[in-house]
Amino acid sequence: MNTLLVEYPECLPDSARLSRQEFEHAMRFALASKLFELGRISSGQAAALVPTDRYSFLKSLHQVGVPAVDWDDDEFAEEISNA
Incomplete structure (x- = not known):
């Protein structure tokens, strides 16, 4: 597994009204959700980055x-017809 080190000012968690652990989790979630939104990674890969299970991530x-x-619209109609 690779590691990405992100430096941030010590005051950021307090400014966000989060503990250090909550802040770092929020940062991982923000990165994972953006990469997922852009279609760069799957929901399973994004969940592993957070880390959480796929259902909780989605x-x-x-x-x-x-x-x-x-x-x-076509994909939605197909999904509904297959339901």
Whole structure:
């Protein structure tokens, strides 16, 4: 596994009203959700980056305004017809 070191000012967690652990989790989630939104990584890969399970990751995406699915009209109609 590779490691990415992100330096941040000590005051940032306090400014965000989060503990250091909560802040670092939020940073991992922000990165994972953006990469998922851009289609660069799968939901499973994003969940592993957080780390959390895939269901919890997908369920939490609304908190940052990212849709869990991004279907066009045809894909949506096909999904509904297969339900």
